[in-house]
Amino acid sequence: MENKIIRIGIVGYGNLGRGAELAIEKQSDMTLVGIFTRRAPSDVQPVFTNTHVYAYEELSQYQDKIDVLILCGGSASDLPQMSPELVTMYNIVDSFDNHAKIVDHLHHVQEAATKSGKVGVISVGWDPGLFSMNRVLGEIVIPDGGTHTFWGEGLSQGHSEAVRRVTGVKHAVQYTVPIEDVLEKAREGIGADLSAADRHKRVCYVVADEKDYERIEQEIKTMPDYFAPYETTVHFISEAQFLKDHQKMKHGGFVIRSGNTSSENKQAYEFSLALDSNPKFTASVLVAYARAAFKLNQFGETGAKTAFDIPLSFLSPNPEKI
Amino acid sequence: MENKIIRIGIVGYGNLGRGAELAIEKQSDMTLVGIFTRRAPSDVQPVFTNTHVYAYEELSQYQDKIDVLILCGGSASDLPQMSPELVTMYNIVDSFDNHAKIVDHLHHVQEAATKSGKVGVISVGWDPGLFSMNRVLGEIVIPDGGTHTFWGEGLSQGHSEAVRRVTGVKHAVQYTVPIEDVLEKAREGIGADLSAADRHKRVCYVVADEKDYERIEQEIKTMPDYFAPYETTVHFISEAQFLKDHQKMKHGGFVIRSGNTSSENKQAYEFSLALDSNPKFTASVLVAYARAAFKLNQFGETGAKTAFDIPLSFLSPNPEKI
Numbered sequence: 001m002e003n004k005i006i007r008i009g010i011v012g013y014g015n016l017g018r019g020a021e022l023a024i025e026k027q028s029d030m031t032l033v034g035i036f037t038r039r040a041p042s043d044v045q046p047v048f049t050n051t052h053v054y055a056y057e058e059l060s061q062y063q064d065k066i067d068v069l070i071l072c073g074g075s076a077s078d079l080p081q082m083s084p085e086l087v088t089m090y091n092i093v094d095s096f097d098n099h100a101k102i103v104d105h106l107h108h109v110q111e112a113a114t115k116s117g118k119v120g121v122i123s124v125g126w127d128p129g130l131f132s133m134n135r136v137l138g139e140i141v142i143p144d145g146g147t148h149t150f151w152g153e154g155l156s157q158g159h160s161e162a163v164r165r166v167t168g169v170k171h172a173v174q175y176t177v178p179i180e181d182v183l184e185k186a187r188e189g190i191g192a193d194l195s196a197a198d199r200h201k202r203v204c205y206v207v208a209d210e211k212d213y214e215r216i217e218q219e220i221k222t223m224p225d226y227f228a229p230y231e232t233t234v235h236f237i238s239e240a241q242f243l244k245d246h247q248k249m250k251h252g253g254f255v256i257r258s259g260n261t262s263s264e265n266k267q268a269y270e271f272s273l274a275l276d277s278n279p280k281f282t283a284s285v286l287v288a289y290a291r292a293a294f295k296l297n298q299f300g301e302t303g304a305k306t307a308f309d310i311p312l313s314f315l316s317p318n319p320e321k322i
Numbered sequence: 323m324e325n326k327i328i329r330i331g332i333v334g335y336g337n338l339g340r341g342a343e344l345a346i347e348k349q350s351d352m353t354l355v356g357i358f359t360r361r362a363p364s365d366v367q368p369v370f371t372n373t374h375v376y377a378y379e380e381l382s383q384y385q386d387k388i389d390v391l392i393l394c395g396g397s398a399s400d401l402p403q404m405s406p407e408l409v410t411m412y413n414i415v416d417s418f419d420n421h422a423k424i425v426d427h428l429h430h431v432q433e434a435a436t437k438s439g440k441v442g443v444i445s446v447g448w449d450p451g452l453f454s455m456n457r458v459l460g461e462i463v464i465p466d467g468g469t470h471t472f473w474g475e476g477l478s479q480g481h482s483e484a485v486r487r488v489t490g491v492k493h494a495v496q497y498t499v500p501i502e503d504v505l506e507k508a509r510e511g512i513g514a515d516l517s518a519a520d521r522h523k524r525v526c527y528v529v530a531d532e533k534d535y536e537r538i539e540q541e542i543k544t545m546p547d548y549f550a551p552y553e554t555t556v557h558f559i560s561e562a563q564f565l566k567d568h569q570k571m572k573h574g575g576f577v578i579r580s581g582n583t584s585s586e587n588k589q590a591y592e593f594s595l596a597l598d599s600n601p602k603f604t605a606s607v608l609v610a611y612a613r614a615a616f617k618l619n620q621f622g623e624t625g626a627k628t629a630f631d632i633p634l635s636f637l638s639p640n641p642e643k644i
């Protein structure tokens with residue numbers, strides 16, 4: 001197999017797209033052909049001045065110049081349409097994270113990819129992605145036990161937006177934080193049936209006028225679904241401090257599997273991530289799976305793949321050295 | 323592909339062999355044909371009364387009755403010979419753990435397996451095995467960083483034996499324990515270049531006559547290579563307490579990868595195991611790879627494979643559900 005440079009296109013330029021641009025720069029076996037956006041290309045400012053930006057509509061013209069597209073659109077409405085559409089022309093990789101719809105998404109990509117003879121790697125990143133792999137592997141090697149997922153400490157976009165909608169809030173972020181005691185108990189195998197609200201607390205940092213503090217705190221803490229069932233703390237901070245400390249999209253979490261391999265012994269398996277930047281890490285994972293999509297297709301594979309279908313050797317830039 | 327029961331043979335009945343017998347019992351898609359031993363079969367007492375024990379020499383007669391052999395011999399002298407020999411007749415899986423010789427072992431198994439048309443999965447378990455996978459995956463997704471391995475808290479056979487050789491020692495175990503501060507710093511990305519002695523301390527539990535305590539402690543702590551470079555603690559305990567608390571072969575450890583996915587952010591990846599029983603957990607992993615060896619061979623694959631070559635879906639008893 002010839003050892004060629006893998007030519008990548010990025011589709012969509014938000015947090016993940018920017019992370020992919022940076023991650024590709026770190027790979028010796030890849031080159032970035034360009035970013036494809038639905039906005040006016042002149043409105044998009046890439047990190048590197050020599051990165052090309054093209055219009056989404058031009059994509060069909062790059063089929064002999066690009067080996068894999070990294071799809072960085074949103075899971076809610078972009079990817080369900082883009083992934084099946086673009087896999088008709090390219091090997092693709094996406095980070096589709098709507099857990100309830102992954103099976104549907106897999107079928108749509110599978111149908112289109114089988115016809116086109118391309119590979120579509122879906123739902124990779126950290127969750128879904130590395131966390132899914134660890135949930136599955138933990139269950140395989142510790143068949144008699146419980147699986148515990150904790151998210152955080154991490155920024156929740158949805159909850160931050162909910163806080164920002166409260167009257168008087170100027171800036172706000174919300175971090176989801178595992179409850180330390182519950183995490184410790186999970187390591188002992190206790191609490192696999194607990195709800196997300198039993199496992200996590202919510203911590204908000206809010207910028208507002210002092211006169212509104214009491215009302216805002218009350219409104220946040222009683223917001224149904226979002227906050228009411230959770231232990232919630234609200235910190236009021238200055239705008240300067242907000243801009244200094246709360247611009248990173250940190251995230252991470254824990255997957256714990258604990259139980260027995262046979263009756264009389266207790267085994268604990270734990271995987272965790274503590275990420276300063278959720279989108280930059282996710283993009284780094286996407287880039288590794290872009291390599292796999294390319295190699296699998298070179299080996300004659302076609303169709304939709306998940307993280308469960310791909311050996312680690314396909315992700316590595318130096319498989320001969322691992 | 324027909325959904326048949328996978329027929330397993332266990333070769334060698336020590337700690338791992340016993341663990342394999344127990345682990346197979348937990349699998350709905352497997353059946354144990356028997357244990358093959360180099361000792362007199364009547365000298366081997368399996369866990370379950372209906373488990374058959376055969377002589378190693380009889381192995382050639384079971385080629386149409388067994389799908390995969392799980393090799394539970396020792397890495398020092400059994401596996402280098404057994405794995406290439408038995409893969410001429412059977413799909414095999416082993417837990418060969420002599421890190422420096424894995425490449426040689428791979429070549430020997432590869433040569434024999436390619437000729438016989440069988441699959442030989444080598445060096446699976448926890449280390450090598452799950453730890454190797456996490457070292458590789460951590461380096462792929464965090465390309466710019468350091469990898470830190472800590473072992474323990476766990477029983478070291480070699481060090482326990484070294485303590486037992488000290489005059490006057492009646493019983494002894496030695497646990498390797500990660501140094502907490504160094505572990506914490508690894509999570510911050512500090513200390514990837516530290517030696518094993520900088521990362522671990524050694525804790526011994528010894529049964530002896532009180533008059534010998536001082537000398538024994540001194541001899542242990544000054545033993546070159548084994549203990550001298552390490553922070554070592556020696557606890558003298560009663561025989562009763564020794565038999566009560568120190569019969570389990572507990573082990574585990576941590577693989578930490580920390581660094582940057584791109585310049586301005588810090589990402590930490592951590593995998594850990596806390597095992598009450600090292601051999602029972604290792605056997606549980608071996609059993610999952612026995613399933614993979616069988617399935618890979620059914621799909622027409624042959625040759626030597628490591629954990630890097632095998633997708634998780636091949637390990638699962640329910641691949642359609644993951």
Ligand SMILES: NC(=O)c1ccc[n+]([C@@H]2O[C@H](COP(=O)([O-])OP(=O)(O)OC[C@H]3O[C@@H](n4cnc5c(N)ncnc54)[C@H](OP(=O)(O)O)[C@@H]3O)[C@@H](O)[C@H]2O)c1
Pocket residue numbers: 011012013014015016017036037038039072073074075076095096097098123124125126127128129278279282
């Ligand atoms: N699996 C995982 O572990 C994981 C982790 C994190 C995220 N994700 C998934 O990744 C998806 C994308 O995340 P993201 O943080 O990159 O989302 P985002 O920043 O909102 O970007 C999504 C899309 O919105 C468009 N966009 C970005 N900035 C814009 C702006 N200023 N004005 C108008 N449009 C803009 C871009 O498309 P155009 O350039 O075409 O306009 C971009 O591709 C999420 O939906 C999530 O599902 C998965």
Ligand SMILES: NC(=O)c1ccc[n+]([C@@H]2O[C@H](COP(=O)([O-])OP(=O)(O)OC[C@H]3O[C@@H](n4cnc5c(N)ncnc54)[C@H](OP(=O)(O)O)[C@@H]3O)[C@@H](O)[C@H]2O)c1
Pocket residue numbers: 333334335336337338339358359360361394395396397398417418419420445446447448449450451600601604
């Ligand atoms: N990859 C990993 O994570 C990992 C983890 C743990 C261990 N390992 C590897 O697994 C290997 C086996 O470990 P183990 O703890 O099962 O070793 P073990 O108990 O010493 O057994 C090794 C072999 O010795 C023979 N044996 C056992 N008990 C005996 C007895 N009472 N008298 C005479 N012979 C006896 C057995 O062969 P016969 O029945 O043919 O006599 C057995 O297969 C180790 O060498 C290690 O390299 C790997």
